Amino acid sequence: MISETAKIYPNVKLGKDCVIEDFVIIGAPPRGCAPGELETVIGDGAIIRSHTVIYAGNRIGSNFQTGNKTNIREQNEIGDDVSIGTLSVVEYSVRIGNGVRIHTHAFIPEYTVLEDGCWIGPNVVITNAKYPRSKNVKKELRGPHFKRNAKVGANCTILPGVTIGENSLIGAGSLVLKDVQDGAVVAGHPARVINTIDKLPYGS
DSSP, rough: OOOOOOOOOOOOOEEEOEOTTTTOOOEETTTTTOTTSSSSOOOTTOOOOOTTTEEEEEEEEOOOOTTTTEEOOSSSOOOOSOOOTTTTTTTTSSSEEOOEEETTTEEEETTTEETOOOEOOOTTOOOOOOOOOSSSSSSSSSOEEEEEOOEEEEOOOOOOTTTTTTTTOOOOTTTOOOOOOTTTEEEEEEEEEEEEEESSTTOO
């Protein structure tokens, strides 16, 4: 089902049984590209909620969902069973694996990698510019790398270039300045190791 108020640009390929709600835009050309120049692919069973904007050049798997007013910039790779919440922003050249959950009002900048099963809480801010006003900032952007099943609590800030380990957990409100080891539980401002995931009640 595609709403009459949705705008679908040329060269957009939608899978079966997709729901495209009111005022959604899919395939919007980024600056310097003509409409339809970049192919946009969205797999079967997507639910794209109202006022979401998905730019051209994205390749998105099956069972994708957005909240209202989600913004996804161009040329990202997004796997199956991914959910991106209301008012969240995914910039360009981001890689998102299968089964990733990004909650409301999160910011995912360029060159971030989220491996399979990652969980990003609401109001999380991920950064990729160590010196935002430096002369060569655009050439030196480095998004964090979140390994498989990493979990980030609400209101965290993640600094550029860090690696968040597999099955790790970052407590709500934390500021992450350096790498987090596999299976570690970190919290604080700055974040420090306070436990390991295998010692928590729910384990890994």
